[in-house]
Amino acid sequence: MTVRTDALPTQEMTINMGPQHPSTHGVLRVILTTDGEVVTRAVPDVGYLHRGLEKIGERVTYAQFMPFTDRLDYLAAMNCNCAWAWAVEKLAKIEVPERAEYLRVIVCELNRISSHLIAFGSYTADMGAFTPFLYAIRERERVNDLFEMLCGNRLTYNYARVGGVSGDAPPGFLEKTKEFLDYFEPKLDEYNNLISYNKIFVHRLANVAVIPAEEAVAYGLTGPNLRGSGVPFDLRKDEPYSVYPKFDFKVCVGTGERGTPGDCFDRYMVRINEMRESVRIVRQAVARIPDGPVMAKVPRLFKPPAGEAYFRSECPRGETGIYLISDGSVNPFRLKIRTGSFVAMNIFEKVTRGLMIADIVAVIGSLDIILPEIDR
Amino acid sequence: MGLKEYMNDIVEAVTTTAKGMRITARYGVDPKEEVTLQYPEERWEIPAGYRGFLNNDVKTCTACTMCVKVCPVDCISLESVRGADKKMVLASYDINIGRCMYCGLCVEVCPPKSLKHTSGYEMASVARGELILHFIAEDAAEIKARVARQVAEAAVKAEAAKAADLSSDLSSEAARAAKEEAAKGEPKK
C-alpha cells in the first residue's frame, strides 16, 4: 500500500466494480483499491450466482440432474452434459455405443466453437470494439440452429443421457454441420484481420497480466489459461476419454507471439486457434460417424454401485472435474464439481497487482470466466 | 525506442487499421450481409423437435403421475379420482410454465405419449397467475363431485345387481333343494 506522502498527501480509493458491471461477464464483484488509475489490489467477491447446485445434486436422481448441468456452464452446456454422463458411466462402468460417443464429440466440439465465439466477442466488446461481438454472435446463431434441430433447445440442451444421447441426429443434421464448417472456417481469418492483429488491440493485450508456466501449474489453472502460458496439457490428448484418440488435432499453445508467453494476447490467440482445431475434429467426426444405436440399456430408476469416481473432461473454460460419491441409492451421495473458471478466479488477485483499471477488464476477458461455473 | 521501431509502429498502426476498416466497409456497403429477421413479420421456422410449451392431450392421458414424479421442479400438478370403471379420471391437470425448465424429461417418460412439446413460445403475460396452464376446463371440484356421483350410482346398481343375484341364488338354491328332494324321493321307490 504505497501512499505517496510527498507535497500533496494522496489517499487510495476503493471502488466497487460491483455485481452489475458491463464487463464482468455476469455478476462478479471486484473490490478495487486504486491509486488514481493504477490498481493496488483487486479482490474478487464471488457467490452472487450461487444456486446450491451441489445440494440439488444430492436431492435429485442421476437422470434428473442432467438438466441442471446445462445451467452449470450455459455457454458450454453440451460439454457439461457429456461430462456428467461420462462421470456416471465411469462410476457405473456402462458401455456406451460407438455412434453415441461420436455424436457426443461432435456436439462438444461445436459447443466449444460457440463458447469460444462468445469469449472472443465479449472480449473485443470489453476492449471497446463492439462490431466483432455482433459478428461472433451471428456465427453463434448458426450453431444454435444446429443444436435446436438436434435436441430442441438453443441454450439448455439436456442432450446427453447416462449411457448415450437422448436422440439420434435428425436427417440433414450432418450435412448442415458440414455446411456450417465450410462457412465458418474463413471467418476466423477475417476476425484476425479485423481485430486480432489490430495495433490498438495488440497493445491493449500484449505483456498484460503475464502468468509464467510454473505459476499457472501451481495455481492449478487448466484449459486455454494453462495452455496460454506455454504448458501443452490438453485432456483430450493427455488423458483421452470417449473417442477422442481417433481424431488427430493439434494442441494450441501460447508462444508469446506479440509479447511474452502467458500474457493476455496468448490466452486470446489460444482460443482462436482452438476454434480451428475444433473445426478439424468435427469434420473428421462427421466423415467417420458409424451407424448403430445411440443409447445403451440403462434401467429407468438407475442405481449405480456404491463407490467414488473422479472424472475430468476438457471444457472450453478449462477442466471440469466431477467428484461423484454414490452410496448405491437413486440419488448421488455427494457431488463436487471443480471448474476452470473457479480456479482462474483464484489467481486473479495475484495477477492484477499494479495493473490499470482498463487492464482489469482485459484480465477478466482473457481468463474467460463465467459466473455459474465459479458459484455453482 | 529507436527510430525504426517508431516508424514501424506508425506504419503497422495504419495498415492494421486500414485492413480492419476494409472489412467493416464491406459489411457496411453489401446489403446481402444483413442477417436480420424482423421478428413480428418474419418468423424463424421452428424445427420439429423444438421443446416449446408443454401440451397434454387430456383424452389419451391415463393420469399415471409418471410425469409428476420425473419432473425435477414439480411444475406439473395433477389431481385424479378413481372412476366407476376402475380407471382414473383426471380432475385437474396444470403445468406451471413459469417454473418449468423445458428439459423434456416428462415427455420422454410419458407412457401413453399424450404429453408433448408444442412449438409455441409466445406467452408473455401480465400476471404471474397466467403462467399456469390448465388443461381441464371444468373446475376440479365439479369433476370430483360428478365422478363421486357416478361411483355412487355404480355402487347402487352393483348393490341392486348383487341383491338380485342373491335372490336369484336363493331361488335357484330353493329350486335345487326341491329338485334334490324330488330326486331323493324318486330313487327310493
Place this chain on the structure above:
Amino acid sequence: MEAQAIFDTLKGKFGDAVVELQGEGFSPAFVVVAPAAVKEVSRFLKEDPGLSFDVLMCLSGVDYKEKFAVAYHLHSLKRRHAIGMKAFLPRETPSLPTVDDVWPGANFHEREAFDLFGIVFEGSKDLRRILLPEDWEGHPLRKDYKYPDFYHGIKV
C-alpha cells in the same frame, strides 16, 4: 506409478500417519491420512522427485453422515499420474491444517469447504465465506442442514 507403490513409499516415510489405501471401488485410489499429518504428506508428495504431484486438481469436503472428510485429488504433470488423499475429521470440530502454502490453488477450494461444510483450515491465508453472504447461518451442504425460512425478510 501405481497407487499401491505410492502408498508403500508414503507408509515407509510417515509410518502410522498414513492409515490405509482405499483402492477397490475408488477410481483414483485414495490414501487415507491422519488429519494432523496432512501438511507434511502433501509437502512430500509435491517435492519428492519420484512423485512430484504439482497440481491440486480438486479439494472437496464430504459429509459421511457420522464423520467429515476432506478429499484431495492430486495430479502430476511431469509423471502423468494421479492419486487421491483423504483425511477423516470428527463431526463436532472438523479442522485440519491448510495446504495453500504447498499448492497456492487450494485457497478458493478451502474457503468453499469452510463456507459449505464449516471445516476450519488452520493457518489459511484468508478463510472467509466465499459463496454465501457473510451473514448466512449454517453450512448448507451438511446432511443435517435445515433450510432457513426467511433471509433479510425475503421468503427462502
Place this chain on the structure above:
Amino acid sequence: MSHDPAHGTPPGKGGAGASAPFVASAALGPEAHVMVGNADLFVNWARKSSLWYLLFATACCGIELMQAGASRYDLDRFGAVFRATPRQSDLLLVAGTITHKMADRVKRLYEQMPEPKYVIAMGSCANTGGPFYKDSYCVVKGVDLLIPVDVYIPGCPPRPEALIDGIMKLQKIIMQRKNYGAKA
C-alpha cells in the same frame, strides 16, 4: 403487485387446441380500460419507442438477451439500446437467477432508475425461481418478491422472439397508461 401464484385466471373456452392450451388472453395491464387523451398518446408513443434497457444479465437468459440484441433479432429496431447505468435506462430486464446475495442489489438498481420505469421478468428463474424453486436454499423465488414486475416472459431461457414478444406487450401496456388529466 406480487400475489399468490397458485390462483389462475378462470380458464377460457374448453377443449385443448392443438398448440395453444387455453389460458385467458393476458389482460393488457391494470389500466386497460382507461380512455387515453392525445397528449398521453404522444408521450406514451415517445416512451414506448425508445425503451433503453439496462445491461443486467445474471445467468443464461443474459445470453439470450445478448443474442436478442445482436444481428439476427436486433432489438435496436424497436429503439431499445442497452445502457450501462441504471440512471439512463427505463427498462429493467431481469434476465437470470436472482440469489439472496444479489437481492438487495436488484432493489438498489430498481430504485436508481428514474421514474417512468418498467420491469420485465425474463425466464423461469426471474418468474418463480424456475429450476431452483424446489431444492435451492439461496435463490429468490421470483423477482416480484423484490420489485413490482410489469411483464413475465416464460421460458428457460425464452427465445429472443419471446423476449421481443414480451417487449411488444410492454409497449402496448405503456400505450394504455394515463399520465395527464384527472385520474379516473
Place this chain on the structure above:
Amino acid sequence: MEALARSLMNAVPLLAGVPLWAVTLLLIVAAAVVILVFALTFEGVGSLVLRKVAGDIQARIGPNRVGPNGILQFLADGVKLVLKEDIIPANADRLLFKLAPYFVFVGSFAAFVVVPFGVGLIAADLNIGIYYVMAVTSLVVVGVLLAGWASNNKWALLGGMRAAAQIVSYEIPVGMALIPAVLVAGSLSLQDIVRSQGGLLGIFGWNLFHNPFSFFSFFLYFTAAQAETNQTPFDLPEAESELVSGYNVEYSGIRFGLFFLAEFGDMFIVAALATACFLGGWNVPFFHAATLPWIWGNLLSLGVFLAKAFTMVLIMMWVRWTLPRLRVDQLMRMAWKYLVPLTFINLLGVSLWLLVFKGKGIPAMIASLFG
C-alpha cells in the same frame, strides 16, 4: 451584420424609424435561431444516422419501426429524455451538477458561429476564426470535468479526469494541424481560408493537395479530432465497458440529453473545420459559386459544404465502429510521443515549403507550367 442591417433598412422604408442597433440585434438573434435549429436537427438526425450506420456495419438493421423507416427515432428519444424524472444524487454538488451540461453544450454550440456554410452564409465572419474555435471548444473540458466531479461517483470522477487529460493534450495537435491551412491562406478567418482554396483549379485547389505536408497534416488533424470529440479509439471518458459510461454515469433525462447532443455537435464542428481547412469548404469544383445570383450561389455552396461535412462525419462513424479503445497511458503516449512531434515537423515543413516556393502549391506550379 451592420452592413446587412443598413442595406435592409434602405430596402424596407418601414424600418427607417427603427434605430440601427435594434435591427442588427434582431438579425443576430434570427441568425442564431437558424443555426440553433440546424444544430439541433443535425444532432438529432446524427444520432439516428449513427445507429443506422452501426446497424449497416454490424450486418443488421438500425431503428426502423419508429416512424417511417425509423426517421422519428430521435424525436422519440428526445421527448422521452425530456420527460424523465430529474434525479440529482444525494450529496452531489447540486449547482455544479446542474451547470455541467450547459457548459458542455454551450462549448460545442458556440463554435457553430464561425462555420462557413456558404458564400455569404456565415453567422459572423470573425477574422480570428480558427483561434476562436480552439478557444471555445476547450470549454467542453470544463463541463466534463465539472460533471465528473459534481456527480459524487467514483466512476464519474475517473471519467472526468480522463476527459481532462485527453482533451487538453489533444488540443495541441488539433491546433497545430490546422495552422498549415492558415499559413496557406494567410488569415485566420475561415471564409478567407475557404476562398483561398477556390479558383478554377477545381479539386486541386484544396489545401489537401497544396503540398505533401498539408496532405499529411489532414490525417493528423483527423486522428486528433477523433480524440477531441471522444470517439471510439479515444472514447475513454465515457468508456462504456470500463467506467460504466464515464462522466455521465449519474446523469439522466434531458441533462444526459444535452451531453448526447453536445457530442454530435462536436462531431459536426470537427467535420466542418476539416472541410473548411482542407477540402475546399463551399467551393464547387471547376465552378465559381460567387458568380451565380445571390440565392442560387448560397444554396449550391451550402449543399456542397454539407455534403463534404457529412461524408467526414460518416467516416468518423465508420472508424468508431471498427477500432477498439486505447488505454489511458497509451492515449497519452500517442498524443505526446507521436502526434505532437509529427504535427510540429509538419508545420516546419509547410512553412519551409511556402518560403521556398513563395506560397504556391504543387497544383499551382503545374498549372503555371502549362501557362
